[in-house]
C-alpha cells in the first residue's frame with residue numbers, strides 16, 4: 001500500500017526552477033532514500049512533502065488524501081535538529097504531545113519511555129547544548145517519533161556524526177524503524193548509508209532537480225565489504241554523476 005506520494009512536483013525560487021516533475025512514492029513500512037548532491041533540491045522537496053511549502057506544480061497525497069500545503073500530517077526532522085536550546089531534553093521531546101493537547105503527566109511518561117528506548121535515559125533534564133552530536137540527533141529523532149505520525153521524513157539524520165558513531169546509529173536506526181513499522185524517507189549524500197539503510201533509493205539530479213533513477217536495494221547482506229554491496233555502489237556512483 002502506498003502511504004505517501006508526490007506527483008509531478010515542481011518549485012521555483014525567485015524565478016529559478018529548483019525541482020521539476022518530481023514523482024515519488026513510499027510504501028507502508030518501507031525505508032526510502034533520497035540521494036543527491038548538495039543544492040539539488042532535496043530539502044526543498046521535503047519541505048513540500050511535509051506541507052511546510054506549497055509546490056508550484058503537482059500534489060502530495062497521504063494514504064490517498066490530498067495534503068498539498070498541509071503541515072503536521074507527517075513527522076519531519078529538518079536538516080538542523082531544531083531542538084529548543086532553553087528547554088530540557090524531556091521538554092523538547094514532549095513538545096509534539098503537548099501541541100496535541102495530551103495531558104502533561106501522560107506526555108512525560110511517553111517521552112520518558114521513548115528516551116529510555118533511545119538510550120537517553122540519563123539525559124532527561126539536560127539542555128541540548130550539554131549533549132553530544134549523536135545524542136542530540138537521537139533526541140531530535142525521539143521528538144519526531146512522538147508526533148505519532150507513521151510516516152517520517154528525515155533530512156540527513158546522521159550528518160553531524162563521526163564515522164564510528166554514525167555506523168552504530170545506522171544499525172540502531174534501521175532496527176527501531178522496522179520495529180515500529182514506520183514508513184520513512186531519509187536524505188543523504190552518502191552512498192554507503194543509502195545502501196545500508198534503505199529498501200529503495202531515488203536519485204535526484206540535474207541542473208533542475210528531477211528523479212533520474214530509482215534503485216531497488218535487494219542485496220542479501222547489508223555489509224559494505226560484500227560483493228553485492230560493492231557492485232551496487234559502483235552502479236549508483238555512475239547514476240549520481
Ligand SMILES: Nc1ncnc2c1ncn2[C@@H]1O[C@H](COP(=O)(O)OP(=O)(O)OP(=O)(O)O)[C@@H](O)[C@H]1O
Nearest residue numbers: 013014018036037038039040041042043044045079
Ligand atoms: N527559501 C528559499 N528561497 C530561495 N532559494 C532557496 C530557498 N530554499 C532553497 N533555495 C535554493 O534552492 C536550491 C536547493 O536547495 P535545497 O536546500 O533544497 O538543496 P539540498 O539538496 O537540500 O542541498 P544540501 O544537500 O546542501 O542540503 C539551492 O540553490 C537553494 O539556494
Ligand SMILES: [Mg+2]
Nearest residue numbers: 042043044079
Ligand atoms: Mg538539504
